[in-house]
Every structure is written in structure tokens, then in C-alpha cells.
Amino acid sequence: MGPALAGVLQLLALIAALALAYVPLGNYMARVYSSDKHWRVEKWIYKGIGANPNTEMRWPAYLRGVLAFSAVSVVFLYLLQRLQGHLPGSLGFKAIDPDQAFNTATSFVTNTNWQSYYGEQAMGHVVQTAGLAVQNFVSAAVGIAVAVALVRGFARSRTGELGNFWSDLVRGVTRILLPLSVVAAIVLVACGAIQNFSGIHEVGQFMGGHQQWNGGAVASQEAIKEVGTNGGGYFNANSAHPFENPTPFTNLFEIFLLLVIPFALTRTFGIMVGSIKQGYAILATMATIWVGFIALMMWTEFAHHGPALQIAGGAMEGKEQRIGVGASSIFAVSTTLTSTGAVDSFHSSFTGLGGGITMLGMQLGEIAPGGTGSGLYGMLVMAIIAVFIAGLMVGRTPEYLGKKIGTREIKFAACYILITPALVLIFTAAAMALPTPGHSMTNSGAHGFSEILYAYSSAANNNGSAFAGLNADTQWFNSTLGLAMVLGRFLPMVFVLALAGSLAEQKPVPATAGTLRTEKPLFTGLLVGAILIITGLTYFPALALGPLAEGLAS
Numbered sequence: 001m002g003p004a005l006a007g008v009l010q011l012l013a014l015i016a017a018l019a020l021a022y023v024p025l026g027n028y029m030a031r032v033y034s035s036d037k038h039w040r041v042e043k044w045i046y047k048g049i050g051a052n053p054n055t056e057m058r059w060p061a062y063l064r065g066v067l068a069f070s071a072v073s074v075v076f077l078y079l080l081q082r083l084q085g086h087l088p089g090s091l092g093f094k095a096i097d098p099d100q101a102f103n104t105a106t107s108f109v110t111n112t113n114w115q116s117y118y119g120e121q122a123m124g125h126v127v128q129t130a131g132l133a134v135q136n137f138v139s140a141a142v143g144i145a146v147a148v149a150l151v152r153g154f155a156r157s158r159t160g161e162l163g164n165f166w167s168d169l170v171r172g173v174t175r176i177l178l179p180l181s182v183v184a185a186i187v188l189v190a191c192g193a194i195q196n197f198s199g200i201h202e203v204g205q206f207m208g209g210h211q212q213w214n215g216g217a218v219a220s221q222e223a224i225k226e227v228g229t230n231g232g233g234y235f236n237a238n239s240a241h242p243f244e245n246p247t248p249f250t251n252l253f254e255i256f257l258l259l260v261i262p263f264a265l266t267r268t269f270g271i272m273v274g275s276i277k278q279g280y281a282i283l284a285t286m287a288t289i290w291v292g293f294i295a296l297m298m299w300t301e302f303a304h305h306g307p308a309l310q311i312a313g314g315a316m317e318g319k320e321q322r323i324g325v326g327a328s329s330i331f332a333v334s335t336t337l338t339s340t341g342a343v344d345s346f347h348s349s350f351t352g353l354g355g356g357i358t359m360l361g362m363q364l365g366e367i368a369p370g371g372t373g374s375g376l377y378g379m380l381v382m383a384i385i386a387v388f389i390a391g392l393m394v395g396r397t398p399e400y401l402g403k404k405i406g407t408r409e410i411k412f413a414a415c416y417i418l419i420t421p422a423l424v425l426i427f428t429a430a431a432m433a434l435p436t437p438g439h440s441m442t443n444s445g446a447h448g449f450s451e452i453l454y455a456y457s458s459a460a461n462n463n464g465s466a467f468a469g470l471n472a473d474t475q476w477f478n479s480t481l482g483l484a485m486v487l488g489r490f491l492p493m494v495f496v497l498a499l500a501g502s503l504a505e506q507k508p509v510p511a512t513a514g515t516l517r518t519e520k521p522l523f524t525g526l527l528v529g530a531i532l533i534i535t536g537l538t539y540f541p542a543l544a545l546g547p548l549a550e551g552l553a554s
Contacts, residue, residue: 004302007326010252011294014259014330021260026267026279032175033148033168034272042170053167058160059501062149065165066142066493070109073135077105080131081123090124091200091214103478108135110489111143111371113225113232113341113464114481116473120214120235125197132232133221137181140228141172143339143373146493147265150377151272153500154401157508160501176261177228177372184223184257191253192246193219218243226257229371231341231464239331239344240320251323251344255331258340262286262369265376273401277519282379284524289368289531290337293361297329300354300551318349329354336361339371341464348451348467355467356547359454362461363539364531365420371462377496383518384413384499386530390516390523399515402508412499419491421538423460423484428453428542430480437476442469446553450546455481460488 038046038053046053057065080087081096081104096104100116107114108131117123123132145168152162189195198215218234222244225231235241245251263283270279301315302325319328328345335342336358347358361368367378384400388410391398398405405413431437431452441448451470458465459481466472472481517523 003324003326004298006324007298007302007329010327011291011330014252014255017256018259018263021256022264022267022283025260025264027271029176029261029264029268030271032171033163033268038167039174042167042174045170045174046166049166051164051166053164053170055164056161057164059149059162059497059504062162062165063494063497065169066146066497067490069138069165069169070142070490073109073138074105077108077131077135078102080127081105084124084127087124087126089126089197093122093124096122099475099478100473103482104132106482106485107464108132108230108232109139110462110485111139111228111230111339111374112459112462112485112489113230114459114466114472114485115232115236115464116478116481118236119233120216125216128221128234129217133217133224136221136224136228136230136232137173137177138169140177140224140230140372141169143371144172144176144261144265145169145373146496147373147376148268148272150380150496150500150503151269153503154380154403155273156504157402157506160505162497162500162504177224180227180257180261181220181223184227184253185220187253188219188222188250191250192242193222193250194243195219213243222254223257225342226254226340227261227372229258229262229338229340231335231339233342239342240323240346245344248323248327251327251331254342254344255327255334258338258342259334259369261372262338262375265373266369269376269380275401275519278401281519281524281527282376282383284521285527285531286367286369286375286379288524288528289364290333293333293337293357293368294330297333297354297357298326300351300357301325301329303351315349315351315354318346320344332358333361335465336463337364337366337368337370339366339374339462339464341458343465346468347454347465348447348469352446352547352549352551352553355450355454356543356551358465359450359457359547360535360539360543362457362463362465363421363424364535365417366461366463367531374462378416378492381413381416381496381499382531382534383527384409385417385534386523386527387516387518388413389530390526394514396514399509399511400518402511403503403506404509408502409499412495412502416492416495416499417534419495420460420488423488424453424456424539425542427456427460427480427484431456431476434476437474440471440474440477442471446546446550450550453542453546456484459484462489 081101149162196215200214239245266283270276387398454467
């Protein structure tokens with residue numbers, strides 16, 4: 001069996017597994033966020049934090065809950081890192097420097113999981129488990145909560161109430177993320193991933209020196225890292241490390257984990273708005289882009305230019321032999337089209353066009369299928385833009401799911417789609433214009449520019465992966481990337497929740513003969529085109545200076 005055929009078969013197996021999980025998981029999540037019952041453990045949590053889960057919130061109150069919880073989380077994680085040297089289980093590691101502690105705290109709280117440190121050489125067991133792993137759960141739950149609030153905005157009428165943030169947050173953790181992660185961790189341990197709290201020990205000599213490894217609760221963190229589309233690795237090699245991802249099966253299993261909730265949320269959306277077909281239309285849009293990007297990636301990485309690539313069966317540089325080109329391509333596309341950022345290969349070593357595909361996947365806004373929650377609300381905002389474009393073409397007031405898309409709604413949607421590109425391009429321009437940041441680039445020319453463009457695309461879109469040729473552990477990059485992560489996470493949430501509140505206040509508009517049928521394939525095609533054109537117009541000049549120039553020159 002050739003490597004290309006093996007890659008295609010793995011893709012088909014992955015699609016089949018996602019299809020089997022789609023209906024039951026989507027239905028279950030709809031029940032979770034529609035139920036008025038509280039589990040006993042949830043009641044204990046509400047009592048402990050002083051929240052009333054039955055109080056409905058308008059969008060400003062919901063937003064205050066999101067921001068307050070996230071701010072406390074940043075402070076807690078920052079202090080945990082700064083005090084690491086005084087904590088038990090620190091493995092002898094010192095406190096994290098202030099700028100790096102800020103970067104890491106904002107990274108994990110914003111579901112980005114960008115890492116400017118070597119995990120196995122910097123973080124002890126307490127920081128890894130009580131700090132980083134906890135944020136993997138709650139940051140993912142915050143994203144789902146905001147998405148559910150927007151869905152309620154479409155589903156409700158004549159009210160500005162969007163549910164209760166604290167209830168949505170707690171249920172996301174206790175009823176969805178935690179059960180899935182427990183099952184996933186058991187599977188990973190059974191397949192060879194490690195799970196312990198051992199200290200640092202020598203495993204032999206390497207190139208004249210001593211090789212040392214430390215253990216850790218790796219399988220459990222790996223599980224929520226993928227299920228919550230977080231991406232931060234326990235080890236610097238991330239999912240290329242055999243302790244995290246030991247076999248080709250676990251590699252495919254981890255791709256399944258990072259995709260299953262974002263795809264299934266489209267089913268949850270369809271149920272909550274009362275139209276399964278609307279959920280299928282969003283699913284079809286996501287799947288079309290995802291499969292298209294994988295096909296392009298496999299084509300670029302399997303293209304045989306010269307005898308070395310022909311013998312290797314593709315562009316094997318930077319890829320694990322046990323995983324191969326096909327599975328690495330699927331992982332790279334899936335992790336950058338979601339907000340995961342986990343890697344099982346070296347994105348900087350992909351072909352020029354292959355690296356550009358990973359970059360464009362993030363720059364689309366990570367909506368195919370996107371992160372846990374963020375992918376769905378990002379796609380729904382793009383659907384509003386597509387409906388507005390269609391309305392302009394036929395001279396009608398646009399409507400989506402029975403709600404009029406007026407001036408107020410389109411302003412919120414426009415602000416949403418503009419804020420992240422602005423952050424990416426402004427920070428990239430500043431880094432290239434100033435003399436000091438350029439010293440962090442390993443490469444010069446187009447590839448060096450791609451390293452910086454990729455870093456800010458990853459940070460502002462809350463992805464967390466890196467080209468890895470960039471030395472990001474400097475005061476400039478720790479500070480500016482941290483700022484990009486915070487603004488890229490929470491400013492869009494402001495516009496999403498404001499949009500949700502505006503939609504919830506409207507009364508439903510009955511469908512007429514002139515209403516655009518948004519559950520039809522025609523709308524799916526329009527939505528795909530709008531996403532690609534809007535993103536292309538925004539990022540094409542920057543991409544032309546980096547990966548496109550490199551790809552065309554090779």
C-alpha cells in the first residue's frame with residue numbers, strides 16, 4: 001500500500017468515526033444546554049462560587065461573567081507559575097520569568113496554548129495539573145458557553161436573555177468535557193501514553209551526554225488538550241512525542257478528539273433553533289472547507305520533486321516516520337482549522353505551499369470546524385455576512401433563521417471579522433519594522449517572514465501552533481503575543497454576545513417566497529465563497545510575501 005493511499009484510507013476512517021458520533025453527541029449537548037435540572041455536584045460548585053444558576057442574563061451580564069472569570073483565571077495561573085519554586089512537585093524547576101508567565105497565563109486562559117517554553121524542562125507537576133490542565137477544561141467550556149448564548153439569540157424572541165453563564169460553564173465541564181476526557185485518557189493509556197507523577201530520571205546517554213526524562217499526568221492532559229481544542233503539549237515535541245502520541249492509531253484518535261465536538265455542535269445548533277437542516281447546512285460548509293484543505297495539503301506534501309522525495313514517498317522532512325505524510329497532513333490541517341494548535345509534525349518543514357495552507361486555515365478564523373464553541377459562533381457570524389451579501393444582490397432586507405439582519409447586527413458582524421486580521425497584520429508589521437524582533441527569526445527572506453506572520457496568526461486566532469523556527473521567548477514576543485491572544489479572544493466575544501442580545505430582542509419574521517433558503521446547498525456554496533473571498537482579500541498580500549513566494553520559488 002502506497003503512502004498516499006494510506007493517507008486517503010485514514011481520512012475515510014476518520015470521517016466514518018465522526019459521522020457515527022455526530023448525532024448522539026450533538027443531541028446530548030443540546031439536552032445539556034436546554035435542561036433545567038442541576039446535578040448535585042453542580043449545585044455544590046454554584047454554592048461554592050456564590051452563583052445562582054437559574055438567573056437569566058442579558059448580554060452585558062453574560063459578558064461580565066466571561067471577562068471576570070477569565071481575568072481571575074489569568075491572575076491565578078500567573079501566580080502559580082511565579083510561585084512554582086515554592087510548590088511541591090516542582091521537580092526542582094524555578095519560578096517562570098514574569099513576561100513568560102504572563103504569556104503562558106493568557107495563552108491557556110484564552111484557549112490558545114501557545115508555548116514559548118520547553119514543557120518538560122520548565123513546568124512541574126502542580127503547574128501542569130492544577131494550572132494548565134484546569135484551564136484546558138474551563139477555557140474550552142467558556143467557548144462553548146458563548147456559542148450557546150448566540151444560538152439562544154437566534155432561538156429566542158422578544159427577550160434579551162441569553163441564559164446563565166455560570167450554569168453553561170459548569171455544565172460544559174462536568175457533563176461534556178470531563179466525561180469525554182476520562183474515556184479518551186483511558187484509551188490513550190491503553191495504547192501506550194504515560195500517566196504518572198514520577199520525577200526526573202536518566203534513560204541513557206545521548207551524543208556523549210546524559211538523557212533525562214520526567215514523567216507526568218500526560219494521558220489525561222493529552223485527552224483534554226484535544227477534546228477541548230487546546231493544543232498545549234506536556235512535552236516540547238507535542239503530539240510528535242511518543243509519550244503523548246505513541247502509535248498511528250493514537251494519532252488518528254487524537255485527530256478525532258479535536259474534531260468531534262466542533263462538528264457535533266452544528267447538530268446542537270440545529271436542534272436548539274428548531275431546524276436540523278440548518279445545522280446540516282453549517283456542517284456541510286465546515287466539511288467542504290476541511291476536506292478541501294486536506295486534499296490541497298496532501299497534494300503539496302506528496303508532490304514528488306526529485307529522487308529524494310520519490311524514495312521517501314513524499315516530503316518527509318519534519319514528519320515522524322511512524323505517522324507518515326498522509327496522517328501528518330490530516331493532523332496539520334485539522335489542528336489549524338480548529339483552535340487546537342497541537343502538532344505531530346514540524347510545520348516549518350512543510351513545503352512552502354503546505355506551510356501556507358496551515359497559515360490560511362488559522363486566518364479563515366478557524367471555523368471549519370473551528371474550536372470548541374468558537375468555531376460555531378465564528379461560522380454563524382460568517383453566515384450573517386453571507387445572508388447580507390445575498391440580500392444586497394436581490395435588493396431585499398436580509399433575514400437569517402427568522403431574524404432580520406439590520407444595521408445593528410451587520411455592524412457587530414463586521415467588527416467581529418475585522419478585529420482579528422487587524423491584530424495579525426498590525427503586530428506582524430510592527431515586528432518586521434522594528435530592529436530587535438527580527439533577531440528571533442531562524443531564517444531570512446520569505447520563510448523568515450512566514451515565521452512571524454504565522455506566530456501572530458496563531459496568537460490572534462487563539463490557535464497556539466508555531467512554525468517553531470522563531471525564538472518566541474523574548475520580552476517582545478512574550479508580551480505582544482500575549483496581548484494578541486487576549487484581544488483576539490475577548491474582543492470578538494464582545495461582538496458575538498452583543499449580536500446575540502440584539503437577535504434575542506427581535507420578534508420572528510415569517511418566511512415568504514422571497515426569503516433566502518439558508519438550509520439549501522446553494523447557500524452552503526455562497527457561504528464557502530464568502531469565507532474564502534473575504535479572507536483572501538484580507539490576507540493575500542501578506543501571504544504573497546511569505547508562503548506563496550516561498551512555494552513558487554521552490
